[in-house]
Structure formats: C-alpha cells, structure tokens
Amino acid sequence: xxxxxxxxxxxxxxxxxxxxxxxxxxxxxxxxxxxxxxxxxxxxxxxxxxxxxxxxxxxxxxxxxxxxxxxxxxxxxxxxxxxxxxxxxxxxxxxxxxxxxxxxxxxxxxxxxxxxxxxxxxxxxxxxxxxxxxxxxxxxxxxxxxxxxxxxxxxxxxxxxxxxxxxxxxxxxxxxxxxxxxxxxxxxxxxxxxxxxxxxxxxxxxxxxxxxxxxxxxxxxxxxxxxxxxxxxxxxxxxxxxxxxxxxxxxxxxxxxxxxxxxxxxxxxxxxxxxxxxxxxxxxxxxxxxxxxxxxxxxxxxxxxxxxxxxxxxxxxxxxxxxxxxxxxxxxxxxxxxxxxxxxxxxxx
Numbered sequence: 001x002x003x004x005x006x007x008x009x010x011x012x013x014x015x016x017x018x019x020x021x022x023x024x025x026x027x028x029x030x031x032x033x034x035x036x037x038x039x040x041x042x043x044x045x046x047x048x049x050x051x052x053x054x055x056x057x058x059x060x061x062x063x064x065x066x067x068x069x070x071x072x073x074x075x076x077x078x079x080x081x082x083x084x085x086x087x088x089x090x091x092x093x094x095x096x097x098x099x100x101x102x103x104x105x106x107x108x109x110x111x112x113x114x115x116x117x118x119x120x121x122x123x124x125x126x127x128x129x130x131x132x133x134x135x136x137x138x139x140x141x142x143x144x145x146x147x148x149x150x151x152x153x154x155x156x157x158x159x160x161x162x163x164x165x166x167x168x169x170x171x172x173x174x175x176x177x178x179x180x181x182x183x184x185x186x187x188x189x190x191x192x193x194x195x196x197x198x199x200x201x202x203x204x205x206x207x208x209x210x211x212x213x214x215x216x217x218x219x220x221x222x223x224x225x226x227x228x229x230x231x232x233x234x235x236x237x238x239x240x241x242x243x244x245x246x247x248x249x250x251x252x253x254x255x256x257x258x259x260x261x262x263x264x265x266x267x268x269x270x271x272x273x274x275x276x277x278x279x280x281x282x283x284x285x286x287x288x289x290x291x292x293x294x295x296x297x298x299x300x301x302x303x304x305x306x307x308x309x310x311x312x313x314x315x316x317x318x319x320x321x322x323x324x325x326x327x328x329x330x331x332x333x334x335x336x337x338x339x340x341x342x343x344x345x346x347x348x349x
Contacts, residue, residue, distance in 0.1 A: 032068035089161035103155035141178035190222035229255035279313035
C-alpha cells in the first residue's frame with residue numbers, strides 16, 4: 001500500500017518539522033504552498049518533502065486542496081489530508097493498513113482542541129482519508145472530500161489519532177465571506193446554511209444569524225437531528241430573549257439523546273433562579289450516559305457543569321446532602337476549580 005500525506009500551507013515554518021516527524025511513515029509527503037514568504041518551502045524541501053508552489057486567486061479552500069491532491073504521486077493508493085497545525089499520533093499507519101481492506105473512504109476520531117492540562121476536548125468522527133482517484137474537495141470553506149462518480153465504501157479506522165493544535169495567529173476573517181459565497185453557490189445545502197448562520201453569530205450579527213438559522217431549519221435536506229438541535233440552541237442565544245426557553249425545549253425534543261440542550265436549558269433556569277426546574281433539567285442531562293462523537297458534541301456537557309448546576313439548585317432548595325454530593329462530583333471532574341471548592345464548604349455550613 002502506497003500512502004501519501006498531503007496538505008496546503010501558507011507561512012507555516014514553525015510547524016513544518018513537527019508535521020514531517022509525525023507523518024514521515026508515509027511513502028510520500030506533499031505540500032502545496034500557496035504563497036509563503038517565510039521559510040516554509042525552504043525547511044520542507046531540506047526535509048525531503050515534495051513541495052509545489054501554487055496560487056489560487058481569488059482564494060477558496062476547495063480549489064487549493066484539489067490542486068494539492070492533483071500533485072500527489074500517481075501510484076498512491078491512499079491519501080491522508082493532514083493540515084500543518086494537525087498531528088498524527090504514532091501507530092497511524094499500522095491502523096490504516098490493517099483496517100483499510102477494500103474501502104475507499106475512511107473515518108477516524110479527530111480531536112479538535114485540548115484543555116489546559118492537555119486532555120482531549122472536542123472529539124468527533126472525521127473523514128479525511130480517501131483513495132487517490134475518484135474524490136474531490138467541495139465548498140469554498142469548511143470544505144469536505146466527496147466521491148466523484150464512484151461508489152463510496154467507508155471504513156472506520158480505529159486507533160488512528162489526528163489532533164488539532166490551532167494556530168492563534170491565523171485569522172478567521174475570510175470565513176464569513178467564503179461562507180456567504182458557499183450559500184450563494186448552493187442555497188439549498190443545509191450544511192453550508194448552518195455554518196454560515198453560526199459564523200454570523202460568531203461575528204455578533206445576531207439578526208442575520210437568526211434569519212439564517214431559521215432558513216436552515218426550513219430546508220428539506222436539514223434532517224440531521226444533532227445539527228437541527230444545535231441550530232435551535234444557537235437561536236436561543238441570538239433570537240429575542242423571550243423566545244430562548246422555547247427554542248431550548250424544541251432542541252431537547254429534536255435530539256433527546258444529547259446532553260447539550262438540557263444543560264443549556266438548566267443554565268437558563270439558573271440565570272432566572274428557577275431552582276426546581278434547574279435541578280430537574282440538570283438531572284435529566286445526567287441520566288444520559290452515552291456521548292455522541294460528532295462535531296457538535298461539547299466537552300463541557302461531559303464535565304463538571306451539570307453536576308455544578310444540580311448542586312447549586314439543591315442548595316437553594318434546601319437539599320443539603322444532595323448539594324454536597326453533586327458538588328463533590330463536580331469537583332472530581334474539575335479539581336483545580338477554586339469556586340467548586342468554596343461552594344462545597346458553603347454547602348457544608
């Protein structure tokens with residue numbers, strides 16, 4: 001099996017050596033440099049990486065990645081897309097070779113971020129392993145790899161770990177315009193509508209975000225319950241405040257197996273001092289024991305937050321023993337949080 005790891009790059013000199021060391025078990029390492037003016041190209045070539053210099057103007061990610069894919073050697077069997085700020089953990093090649101079989105598209109667990117102690121944060125299934133031929137990237141931003149006139153055969157590659165370590169110096173400024181272009185090019189694509197609405201929210205354009213989230217929910221293709229529920233959770237933040245509780249209740253009904261809508265509703269009851277409802281909702285969240293690994297699965301839903309909300313509610317309701325019990329469970333999950341330590345002392349008094 002011939003495996004190529006490939007990527008696009010722009011001014012990544014601080015990551016090139018790490019990228020090389022993590023991926024060097026591949027048969028080919030390919031970088032399509034999109035215009036670096038630092039030492040990215042120089043360092044990569046000294047390490048033996050195949051570097052091609054390309055230009056994509058006006059910029060869009062799918063064109064750049066398709067150009068990079070076209071530069072992967074022709075005898076490659078399997079391609080793995082690994083960005084410069086991502087790290088493949090040891091054992092990835094063995095996992096891939098032992099499980100690939102007759103597949104042409106691979107999924108794996110991807111860790112998007114990490115907490116202050118280095119523990120995995122947001123983790124979800126991702127699909128950036130694919131056959132050399134019959135695939136192409138699509139969408140100006142938040143691009144995805146898709147089959148092109150071939151039958152897709154998926155495999156879940158267990159033990160294949162890719163971790164993202166975001167570069168805080170890189171700007172997201174272009175994302176909003178590129179997402180607007182995505183929606184313009186394909187207005188009926190529910191995924192693009194959701195991402196565009198979320199980016200509007202990130203930029204504080206709440207009225208526009210509200211309209212786009214509602215448009216997303218109205219699309220016939222918007223059938224994924226987790227994404228619909230997330231849109232409703234976000235509408236609780238950007239729509240009129242009096243509609244917040246209704247949106248959260250709808251999110252719970254849309255995706256009853258997820259903790260996130262329940263915890264955000266409990267937070268709403270906390271802010272409005274409705275302690276009986278806060279406790280009831282937090283406890284319902286804690287009844288959900290199985291975590292779903294998609295990109296909308298929030299790490300805080302599986303940390304101290306639901307126990308903390310339950311403990312505070314019990315304290316206000318005069319349930320002293322339960323407040324201590326929930327408080328101690330919250331502290332177990334976040335032992336460095338001084339507020340949780342102080343809360344337990346207060347509950348005991």
